[in-house]
Amino acid sequence: MRDQASETNGKSAVIRASRLSVAPMMDWTDRHCRYFHRLMSRESLLYTEMVTAPALVRGGARHLLTYSPEEHPIAVQLGGSDPRELAQATRICCEEGYDEVNLNVGCPSDRVQSGSFGAVLMENADLVADCMAAMAAVSNVEVTVKCRIGVDDQDPEAVLPDFLEKVSAAGVSRFTIHARKAWLKGLSPKENRDIPPLDYELVYRMKAEFPQLHLSLNGGVSTLAEAREHLARGMDGVMVGRAAYHNPAEVMLGADQEIFGTGHRLTAHEAVAEMEPYIAAHLQSGGRLNQITRHMLGLFVGRPGARLWRRTLSEKSSKEGAGLEVLREALAQVG
Template sequence: MTDPIADAARLSVAPMMDWTDRNCRRFHRMMSRRALLYTEMVTAPAVIHGDRARLLDYDAAEHPLALQLGGSDPAELAQATRIAAAWGYDEINLNCGCPSDRVQSGAFGAILMTMPDRVAACLRAMRDESPVPVTVKCRIGVDDQDAATVLPEFLAMVRDAGVRRVTVHARKAWLKGLSPKENREIPPLDYPLVHAMRAEFPDLHLSINGGIATLDQARAQLEVMDGAMIGRAAYHEPWKILADADRLWGEVPPFADPADLALAMRPLIVAHLAEGGRLHQFTRHMLGLFHGQPGARGWKRTLSEGASKGGIEVYDAALAQVTQAA
């Protein structure tokens, strides 16, 4: 199967629970036409038994867009993939990297790094049902595993299962003793190991994730890797990361100023409110838009204090904080 989304994977925004929902992705897409966006992780049982429209619906403008699934049962993942196929995602991704307690109790996420045979069965089952590429996001290892041994073995297994694109978070996940937040910060980054995998597996498209906080750092990674994935930095300082992202593809960015972007977002927010949505469902993802710029504190304060109860007038007041400070 060819992978038309591989080029978009030069830069991607990581799947982040409670953050990268459809409103967040719509906002991010306004800044970059090209970067690959990911949903929050959705478990296979939720897709099968839950409110599919709520879990899977998105705006067509969000493409290129990948769905991340969580699970460890091949039959369930196959069924979830078959269901999700009708939504027209550009990629289906299997989560083998999340270290949270609830993920461990469900035997999926990073703990799958200890179950390569199970992962292979899951990937084959998903590929049998998917009209688009199936990919993997993983860690370099977990707990006391020797990452230099485990990671190449894991990538070889993924390749043998027919997967051709993998994102590697360049930290171990410590499932014993560290919280999910600590797992994003305490285990040391091992970029050289991930870089070595790029040379060892030339037939795989490998993206690197973890600790990448600027677009320049992403560019530096692209000198070695096929792709770079940015997580929290793209969320907390979206303009800093995504405003110039399309230059990685030799294209002019959509907006030259964050205030212009904020104005362009206004009709989307008005439409969202008209459909019964709440202001904070959009603006909670936009608090960092003016990070480091005059008026940023007023923008953030106005939205934080008023968006849960107010309407577009709160948004306009927040934007005035920035435009008047400029």
């Protein structure tokens, strides 16, 4: 366990990093993706894919928590709804050295709903408060929540402030709010990312109503300019999702300078070059090239040669024995 001074310093570092964070995204933000993002931004807060508490506690799936030390500051997102089990999972995450433990109260997938967690928990703020109190009691890092503004026929104007009030009373001071409802009946998870309208103004009002809380806004943010606008409106942080994955050069390469006012801005070519030692070590340990390069396909979006970069990596990196020569061949296609 960390001593009090290191806990305080660690919390301050994570709060600073959360000024811009990359959302937890299933099948996308694995350890290879996070390493790539960390090369491009030394400052931003990175999140894992959601890991369910039952998988850690009952399934012994501790391997799902593996990460590289270079990924700090890094937050782990948990899924679950049983306070005791979430406490056990939180303790495991703290032992692994994560900088923050986050509870998923926003995912609308059928699998998550059947487990009575994710966005469906917006309907039970008291249970979320119990979960967070149990997690905080065993954690040496901050426990946080990522939520929606409401689900189905709920009135977000009434539900969201009630949710924030009850859950913050359990000791939570940081929330990331996806500024859309989740429709648990009638929309797929993909449709839930686009069809429900964004309500940024409601999230701004929550910041005004709860000035003591650290609130980050999520949903529909695709550029650093948009992130700066939300920060200028008083938000404490902005979480970027798909844009950071599909167009990392637009979001990640300029993040340190434009959001944090620090650091050297890598070029996209430099980012590829800096990935080579990591990729070589992965291949040496028996990994496959495409396990990493699939996260790099969008690096040159909008630039001459981007299509050939994607095609070369897509077609050749999954072949048996594919190595750094494929990456270099793909890079040679880009002007």
